[in-house]
Amino acid sequence: MNSELRTVNPEPLIHLDGIKKVFLTDEIETHALAGIYLKILQGEYVAIAGPSGCGKSTLLSILGLLDSPSEGAYRLNGRQVEQLKLSERARIRNREIGFIFQSFNLIGDLTVYENVELPLTYRGEMPRSERKQRVLESLDRVGMSHRQRHYPNQLSGGQQQRVAVARALVGSPSILLADEPTGNLDSKNGDAVMDLLSELHQGGATICMVTHDSRFAGYADRTVHLFDGQIVAENNENEGEPAPRAVGG
């Protein structure tokens, strides 16, 4: 992880202020997010929970700079990012954000090593030897070094997701964004991946995970409950029942 960013930083890593997202389809406005106010601190493990269609994935897309909000302000690591150019957003995604997808999204034509190396290749200036060192370190962290020459279709689902985690980690991002990381896994592999994320969190990683499974939400320090595009409740791991939250605040 980006240690110098993590050490002393009084400002939240992520600060969403009144984020709204409206989709226009056939002249019908769909309010996917209706004013999100959220702060995620450095080293926090936050779960975003809610039923299907509540706006979890849209929120994650905006957090990951894959999409831009219709309204509101977004500060990432102290920088205003909601209005950035596409190229700048790509650069920040590459350096600050690590994605873990539900369906792993490994590239079939690339080996495990090449898949993990991919984000580093987009940085351009990094020497091959450094890339190699980081890839191997990353694979080592998820216990997949021995499979580096394999192709994704030669791995089990659990192994593929571990590789996906390694790929998310390799760029030392400020935050890991995980979208239903266990959605395509059986319970055993799902537990293993959740354990891995916890392990990473304990090592200092900031994680924001979308899940609809309350069991997995329990792994997080804090759970944010979304409903109809708004945060309706938040609870900390140690607080038990979620505390209702006033909309807009």
Added chain:
Amino acid sequence: MFQDLRYAVRLLLRSPGFTLFALLALGVGIGANVMVFSVLDAVLLRGLPAPQAERLVRVYEEWEPAWPYSLASAPNYLDWQKRNNTFSELAACRPKDLTLERSAGPERVKGAAVSPNYIRLLGVSPTVGRSFLANEDQIGSSHVVILSEGICRELYGSTENVTGRFIRLNAESYQVVGVMPYGFHFPDETIQLWIPLAFKESELANRGNRWLSVYGRLKPEVTMAQASQEMSRIAGNLAREYPKEQTGFGIRLTSLQEDMVGSERPGLLLLQAAVGCLLLIASINLANLLLSRSLNRWRELAIRASLGASRSRLVRQSLVESLVLGALGGVVGIGLASLGVGSFKLIAKSLLPRVSEISIDPGVLAFAVGLSISVGVLCGLAPSLAAPKQPQTGLRESLRGSIGSLGQGLLRNILVVSQIGGALVVLSCAGLLLRSFLNLRGSDPGIQYSERTLTATIALPPVRYQDDASVRTFYRVIQEKLNQSSEVKSSGAITFLPLTPGDCDISFQVVGQAPFAQGQQPVAQYRVVSGDYFQAAGIPLLAGRFFNQQDGPDSPHRILINRSLAARFWKTPLAALGNQIENEDGWSATIIGVVGDVHHFGLGVPVRDEYYYPLSQSPHYGVGGTSDALEMALVLRAKDGVNPGTLVPILHQIVNQTDSTVALSRVNVWSQLIADSIGNRRLDLWLVGAFALATMALSAIGLYSVISYGVTQRSREIAVRSALGASRLEIFRLILLRALRLVALGMIIGLFASFCVCGLLQSLLYGVTPVDPETLIGVSCMLLVISLFANYFPAQRAMRISPTTALREG
């Protein structure tokens, strides 16, 4: 099967864009192949339209290396007739231009003087009237004519009641005795009438004057080898009997079909190869599209399989679909080919033999059907091969966590690489033909000002111009009148205009040098010129002087020679001056000047040794010992700023005033005649070029569709890359590089194939080697640019893929 057929038709109707493109691509591919095959079939493959045409042969005299295919003299022809036992008929023919008097004025028509057995030898008979009688080859009874069907209708409106009527040819009356069937124009498509060949005493006495085309029909059971053996023996005997004229001469037999069309073989085979490549690429395109569609239908196939359909049943369904496309493509192709054949016949009428026989006949239709079925099967194979062997594979594919897999696009990539390679080969061929054509067009014919020079062929009726004086007077008067015109800069005349058919050559000795042995004498072309021919044609004088008034009939004989002849014997033009040559008939003359070389036999054909006589002193070597100058080409150079076309009415008026029975023909600006002389090459270039462009377009479309499909298939991958931080430019570059890798591989294979294939074009090239780096680099760059263009749009589309897709669809 009917169910499969119905389903296939329904699928095609459901995707009208795909169906339209597929039918167009196949239609163009099959149509081009059917069209070229119909030409190949009519010109090269099909036997001549005569009974037992395989027994027809052309008989040449040969004297290597100067005259490998020489015409025959009248005495030799008659001796061959008498002495051979291998031919059932041996006939002679002399194509000639004749002046036909019509109410609108004299008109030049193309005819042939033929021996009475000529038509019988070919195994045809007139549809109206009769053939020539045996005694009609005698002077006095030879004024009969057989008309072609076309000119008969032109003259009389029909072919009925025409026998017994009279027409005037060369100022003499000929009685019509027959009309040939429609389409009969032998020995070439321009012949409109036939008259008997009656030998004069002078012709029968001159064994060295070779002017007859001789044809033979082998007796049944006699092979070509046996006939060749016998004719060689006869040639040997004639050489012993007439050593002066016959030493070194042999006899060469060629099958008539080969003689007529052999020279067209390389060009036509190249065309067939080019359209074959076009069809292959069209088929690959279709296979690729079907493959892409089939990948989208794996789920459907898996469901069918799970419902009990066997693999062979699924393959059959795929084949039925492609066969329906092939059949429909065939129908479109035959329609396009019919249009193409009509246009081709018009364009190639004067450029190819047997053009009138080209048609979409049952044989060609069978070829089209075979082609359509083959294309259908080939196109259907790709999706069948790519279909998952296990039904569940199709269902599982959508559940996989990884995007794409090794080998999924391998077959499509192989097809694209083949397309690019094939396109490069055809483009290379077209590029080489283009360079050859440009080289030819840019080559110096040895004539300047051709675009400012008008030429016209003039023929004097022998009956009115029986002595040299009358011929010379006619041309002198004409040229005097032309030179008085304010629009003519200079004028002259020559027998056998450069770059038009016709030649005369003769062996000679150089006076004062060691004589060459009999049969090894040098040979030179000779031409008669009058007036200011060299000035009008812009042929430079390199040494000495042109002909002038001093070179009259009573002066010592003088000639001009070309640079090649001067270089052969005297090294420099200056050194040649004052020397004398003596031709095989003992006619000697002094060289008074050396002029530049002229490519008389074609722009790409090497210059031969030549000399020129003045009309005022010309000896008689023309057909039948009459003056060579009975037919000459007038050459009129217009003054600066004057369009040579404006000289046409002036020329007509002057000729008409001088002798109203004299007809002008082939009136044209010389540069146009020069352009026409490479018409065959232009035709090859146009056709191969057009097919090459179509091939390139289809390849580009194929590449576009594959890359475009790839972008669609990989949209998730692109979104993931984007999520991982790839910029839009990097995505664009990724797609473009993937495509370029395929293009590069295809081009490497194509270049290698071009090295192998282009060597076969050698005989069609001029001034360029088959492995010409500039051409290969040029066409490669062109293909690369087109490929980049084809890939630009899919790559741009890839750039616009939203990364949120990865999360939403995940």
